[in-house]
Amino acid sequence: MGKKKRGHPDIEELLARPWCYYCERDFEDLKLLISHQKAKHFKCERCGKRLNTAGARTIANVIFIGLSVHMNQVHKENLTSVENALANRQGLDIEIFGMEGVPEDIIQQHNQRIIQNFYTAQAERQAATGNPPRGLSGGQGPTKKIKIETPEEIKKRLAEHRAKVAAQKEAIANGTPLPVVAPANGPSPSQVASPFPPPQPGFPYPAGAPAYPPVAYPPGAAPGAFGSLPARPPSGGPIPSALPQRPSYPYPGGVAPPGFPGASPVDESAANAGRAPGGDDIDQLIRMAEAGIKPAKNGDEQPAPTEKKKKGMRMVYDDTEVSPEEKMALLPRYRWVEEAAA
Amino acid sequence: MAPSTQFELPQPPTDAVSSLVFSPDSSHRLLVSSWDKHVYLYQLTEGEGDNANLLNKYEHRAPVLDVCFGDASNNEAYTAGMDRQVKKIDLTSGEQTVLSKHSEPVRCVVYSSAHNLLVSASWDNTLHVHKLSDPGSDPLVIPLPGKPHALSSSPTKLVVAMTARLVHIYDLPTLAAATSPPAPWQTRESSLKFLTRAVACMPNDAGYATSSIEGRVAVEWFEDTLESQARKYAFKCHRQAAPEEEGGGDIVYPVNALAFHPVYGTFASGGGDGTVALWDAEAKRRMRQYQKFPEAVASLGFSGDGKYLAIGVCPGFETGMEDYTGQGRTRVFVRELGETEAKGKGTK
Numbered sequence: 001m002g003k004k005k006r007g008h009p010d011i012e013e014l015l016a017r018p019w020c021y022y023c024e025r026d027f028e029d030l031k032l033l034i035s036h037q038k039a040k041h042f043k044c045e046r047c048g049k050r051l052n053t054a055g056a057r058t059i060a061n062v063i064f065i066g067l068s069v070h071m072n073q074v075h076k077e078n079l080t081s082v083e084n085a086l087a088n089r090q091g092l093d094i095e096i097f098g099m100e101g102v103p104e105d106i107i108q109q110h111n112q113r114i115i116q117n118f119y120t121a122q123a124e125r126q127a128a129t130g131n132p133p134r135g136l137s138g139g140q141g142p143t144k145k146i147k148i149e150t151p152e153e154i155k156k157r158l159a160e161h162r163a164k165v166a167a168q169k170e171a172i173a174n175g176t177p178l179p180v181v182a183p184a185n186g187p188s189p190s191q192v193a194s195p196f197p198p199p200q201p202g203f204p205y206p207a208g209a210p211a212y213p214p215v216a217y218p219p220g221a222a223p224g225a226f227g228s229l230p231a232r233p234p235s236g237g238p239i240p241s242a243l244p245q246r247p248s249y250p251y252p253g254g255v256a257p258p259g260f261p262g263a264s265p266v267d268e269s270a271a272n273a274g275r276a277p278g279g280d281d282i283d284q285l286i287r288m289a290e291a292g293i294k295p296a297k298n299g300d301e302q303p304a305p306t307e308k309k310k311k312g313m314r315m316v317y318d319d320t321e322v323s324p325e326e327k328m329a330l331l332p333r334y335r336w337v338e339e340a341a342a
Numbered sequence: 343m344a345p346s347t348q349f350e351l352p353q354p355p356t357d358a359v360s361s362l363v364f365s366p367d368s369s370h371r372l373l374v375s376s377w378d379k380h381v382y383l384y385q386l387t388e389g390e391g392d393n394a395n396l397l398n399k400y401e402h403r404a405p406v407l408d409v410c411f412g413d414a415s416n417n418e419a420y421t422a423g424m425d426r427q428v429k430k431i432d433l434t435s436g437e438q439t440v441l442s443k444h445s446e447p448v449r450c451v452v453y454s455s456a457h458n459l460l461v462s463a464s465w466d467n468t469l470h471v472h473k474l475s476d477p478g479s480d481p482l483v484i485p486l487p488g489k490p491h492a493l494s495s496s497p498t499k500l501v502v503a504m505t506a507r508l509v510h511i512y513d514l515p516t517l518a519a520a521t522s523p524p525a526p527w528q529t530r531e532s533s534l535k536f537l538t539r540a541v542a543c544m545p546n547d548a549g550y551a552t553s554s555i556e557g558r559v560a561v562e563w564f565e566d567t568l569e570s571q572a573r574k575y576a577f578k579c580h581r582q583a584a585p586e587e588e589g590g591g592d593i594v595y596p597v598n599a600l601a602f603h604p605v606y607g608t609f610a611s612g613g614g615d616g617t618v619a620l621w622d623a624e625a626k627r628r629m630r631q632y633q634k635f636p637e638a639v640a641s642l643g644f645s646g647d648g649k650y651l652a653i654g655v656c657p658g659f660e661t662g663m664e665d666y667t668g669q670g671r672t673r674v675f676v677r678e679l680g681e682t683e684a685k686g687k688g689t690k
Contacts, residue, residue, distance in 0.1 A: 044680075045347070045680050045683065046347075046680040046681065047680065047681060047682070048680070048681075048682045077347075312590060312591025312592065313591050313592050313594055314584060314591065314592070314593050314594065315555065315556055315557075315594045315661070316593060316594065316595050316596065316614050316658065316660050316661065317555045317595075317596045317614065317658070317659065317660055317661050318555070318556075318661050319537070319555075319661060320536050320537045320555070321505060321506075321537070323489075323491050323505075323537060323539075324555075324596070324658075324659035325360070325407060325449065325491075325659075326465065326489075327659060327663075328358075328377070328659055328666055329405075329424060329447055331665070331666060333665075333666070333667065334377055334404075334405045334424065336403075336404040336405075336424045336425050336426070336447065338425075338426075
């Protein structure tokens with residue numbers, strides 16, 4: 001719906017919106033609703049004529065010829081159901097014109113649904129933004145969830161910071177020039193403000209961005225693991241061991257896709273540390289820095305998202321060399337043997 | 343969808359449909375080739391209560407993989423057989439003549455009335471071009487770099503889609519004049535990443551559409567200029583969201599059939615998901631999607647005057663099948679189109 005008004009309408013506005021009995025879509029005004037019904041539900045398939053209603057209806061002493069009458073008279077056909085309607089609303093027994101004719105119980109149901117959606121959406125918004133409900137001015141509303149930094153998060157930030165400094169030190173020791181974007185000391189201001197790395201420009205964050213997963217860290221990142229952090233634990237398995245725990249959205253924790261322009265190598269490293277702040281990662285990271293092969297790490301990471309993508313898609317027929325007909329031709333049922341002809 | 347606009351043919355083939363085609367004139371005759379070794383000829387009868395009759399059926403030695411109408415005045419048809427033969431069938435008498443033999447099953451046949459040519463494509467990686475004006479002559483054999491899977495002709499072009507995503511376009515007048523195998527007019531790589539499933543040429547000779555086993559359709563133009571080539575596009579279709587408990591994602595069906603509307607230039611696609619959609623190639627929009635058919639859509643054909651769309655449905659062959667039969671589940675539907683049903687918005 002092309003709603004121009006920004007912000008969120010209140011419940012009265014929502015309930016006042018006219019809506020379509022057949023498909024439950026709502027509209028700015030009655031005129032739009034009626035033209036929607038004419039185009040979607042009362043349009044004649046055979047000649048494209050747009051009728052006003054399904055059967056026939058008298059409104060203010062004017063008889064509106066409906067689609068079924070039209071079909072009957074013009075095309076000699078019987079209309080059995082309303083097109084594009086929800087499964088239980090296809091019937092012709094109820095005569096609808098705009099909002100007229102909608103049974104009372106259906107109206108009630110609709111209103112219930114609107115009210116419920118409204119409150120759920122409101123609650124979600126409040127939880128996400130920390131804004132007080134409309135009309136209340138003070139900070140009396142629920143506090144922002146994001147602002148709270150748990151001990152784990154603080155520790156995690158520390159780990160992140162350490163990782164970065166360590167990486168930079170190594171880089172300097174090796175004489176690798178630092179990328180200009182990365183400040184020589186400490187995390188960037190935005191990283192101070194939030195325990196989560198900021199979204200990169202054009203980064204494919206999920207639509208419900210405020211809903212950062214509260215626990216996106218693998219079990220290895222439990223508080224206990226942090227106690228042993230100051231010294232880097234001996235590196236265990238390589239990165240892939242941490243992969244199965246990834247949340248399902250792409251590039252968790254701000255790991256940019258390979259070749260992504262906005263991501264400098266050091267930022268990536270920091271982001272990686274943020275995702276799984278175990279010793280393994282840091283170790284790995286440093287070894288990377290030593291070797292000066294940052295892009296290779298990207299290569300390692302890449303298979304995970306693509307594999308996921310492939311898994312999500314199942315092809316009913318997936319042989320890219322041999323056609324279904326060729327396979328059928330080999331079945332005993334269809335096979336042709338030249339000798340048989342003789 | 344008013345149910346009265348669609349009906350089912352009586353006495354459908356007893357096994358999977360390989361191809362169906364309407365006569366190019368407006369006589370509303372329909373040929374259906376089947377894996378049950380027969381070709382069926384139906385006649386639609388107009389008037390109250392749309393209906394159709396089985397006029398005749400023509401037995402073959404092996405499954406028939408493709409069929410097309412030939413010269414209208416002679417009431418002929420041509421068939422592509424699993425038994426490696428290309429045959430001419432006299433639809434009145436039922437008399438069958440072998441035109442040529444390939445060394446592997448014949449996948450497709452295409453007839454061009456303007457050039458009086460019959461072209462057959464076989465899994466032996468050749469095209470046979472038959473000059474029908476000279477019936478006794480041997481066909482011109484054109485070697486292909488891959489196995490052909492789909493063949494379609496426009497008024498002046500012939501498009502052959504092969505394995506390894508190869509597409510060759512031949513110029514029909516050149517083919518008609520050639521005495522030795524000519525080079526293709528153009529060679530292209532398919533715009534689709536996966537195995538090509540179907541090809542259909544635009545009736546206005548401007549371009550063609552291809553489809554693949556991976557729920558996708560591409561539309562391209564013949565003209566080899568940068569502007570024309572920039573216009574080509576591809577889109578996803580014939581997919582279904584998998585239920586969450588199975589891991590979500592999409593189930594992707596092959597797009598088995600494509601057919602252009604002879605009058606409006608819009609086209610229909612039919613997929614393994616059992617749906618048929620109408621597309622406006624110019625406006626790049628889907629115009630309609632019809633209710634699901636009980637089985638996969640195997641073949642589609644518009645009647646010569648564009649009033650009817652025939653839809654052959656049978657179980658789709660899926661990866662991992664060791665046994666397949668279309669027995670008892672093969673049906674042919676005919677949809678009578680409304681006057682503007684297949685008319686694109688951009689072509690008013």
